[in-house]
Structures are given as structure tokens and as C-alpha cells.
Amino acid sequence: MANSTLWWLLAGVAVVLELLSGTVYLLLVGIGLAAAAIAAHLGLALTTQIVVAALVGVGAVALWYVTHRRGASGVPSQADPNLNLDVGEQVSVEEWNADGTAVVRHRGAQWTAVVRPGAVPVPGLHRVVEIVGNRLVLERI
Known part of the structure; x- marks a missing residue:
């Protein structure tokens, strides 16, 4: 052979x-x-x-x-918009609960949202910056 x-x-x-x-x-x-x-x-x-x-x-x-x-972005996978299409999307928060969470509508479903650590939860327009488990982490726009 x-x-x-x-x-x-x-x-x-x-x-x-x-x-x-x-x-x-x-x-x-x-x-x-x-x-x-x-x-x-x-x-x-x-x-x-x-x-x-x-x-x-x-x-x-x-x-x-x-x-x-x-080519690695150095961004954690929870906050990488290439992996999580929800990162960067905008949601409106009507009111925050006493425990620091809110229920928001996003993509036709209800999500539990929390603010980014150190931020004050105020109603209004927010941007999704991270997804932790099944919670959206938001920052005020």
C-alpha cells in the first residue's frame, strides 16, 4: 500500500x-x-x-x-449580546416591588427583573444588561 x-x-x-x-x-x-x-x-x-x-x-x-x-470578548456569557439576544433590549418598568424586583413584559411574556447592583430601582425605561438565571438585570436609560 x-x-x-x-x-x-x-x-x-x-x-x-x-x-x-x-x-x-x-x-x-x-x-x-x-x-x-x-x-x-x-x-x-x-x-x-x-x-x-x-x-x-x-x-x-x-x-x-x-x-x-x-477573538474572545472577555464579557461574561450572561451579559454577551452575541449569546443572549435579550441583552441590549429595552423594557418599561411600571413599578418596583419592595424586594427590589419588578414584573416586566418582554417578548410576549412576563419576566422578573432586578436592577444592576448599586442602582436605585425607579420606574421608567430600562435596558437589559444581563440575564441571571431567569431574571433580567436592568439599568436605567
């Missing part, structure tokens, strides 16, 4: 394992294995094929890690 066939089979196994595991890293390793298969098709030595697989695979993983680590 040719070296290129073995590399292609290993790349296929990596992709299948990737689909079963749900991480992207095995797919990136599979890219390195596919690069080794191409190196085998070009007639390069086995040592060179292994080096190509290692460099491309590790390089792809490192590039993925650096680009996605840098």
Missing part, C-alpha cells in the same frame, strides 16, 4: 473522530495528515512527509488557538 493511501486513511479517521467528538482540533490534525498525503503524492521521503504532517497539523492548531483566543 502506498504511503499516500495510508495518509489519506489516517486523515479520514481523524475527520470521523472529529465528527464523533465535536471538537475542531482533530479536523486541524486531519488537515496536517492530508498535507502529508499530498507530500507523498509529490514523491517526498517518508521523513519529510512526517515533518509536513507535524508542521501543518500543529501550525493549524496553533493558528486556530491564537485567532479564537484573541
Whole structure:
């Protein structure tokens, strides 16, 4: 069996394992294995094929890690508008209860709302800044 066939089979196994595991890293390793298969098709030595697989695979993983680590917003998931579509929306508070909560209508349902820590609860228009459990955390606009 040719070296290129073995590399292609290993790349296929990596992709299948990737689909079963749900991480992207095995797919990136599979890219390195596919690069080794191409190196085998070009007639390069086995040592060179292994080096190509290692460099491309590790390089792809490192590039993925650096680009996605840098892209992290640093915002907690409860306050990230990319994860919670309610963050940034406006709601109207008619009155606050004595315990510091209010019932507001948002998206056709009733929600329990609280003010951001340190803020004074006053009626009026508020913006959703965070979702904690099933409560909207609001700030006055």
C-alpha cells in the first residue's frame, strides 16, 4: 500500500473522530495528515512527509488557538449580546416591588427583573444588561 493511501486513511479517521467528538482540533490534525498525503503524492521521503504532517497539523492548531483566543470578548456569557439576544433590549418598568424586583413584559411574556447592583430601582425605561438565571438585570436609560 502506498504511503499516500495510508495518509489519506489516517486523515479520514481523524475527520470521523472529529465528527464523533465535536471538537475542531482533530479536523486541524486531519488537515496536517492530508498535507502529508499530498507530500507523498509529490514523491517526498517518508521523513519529510512526517515533518509536513507535524508542521501543518500543529501550525493549524496553533493558528486556530491564537485567532479564537484573541477573538474572545472577555464579557461574561450572561451579559454577551452575541449569546443572549435579550441583552441590549429595552423594557418599561411600571413599578418596583419592595424586594427590589419588578414584573416586566418582554417578548410576549412576563419576566422578573432586578436592577444592576448599586442602582436605585425607579420606574421608567430600562435596558437589559444581563440575564441571571431567569431574571433580567436592568439599568436605567
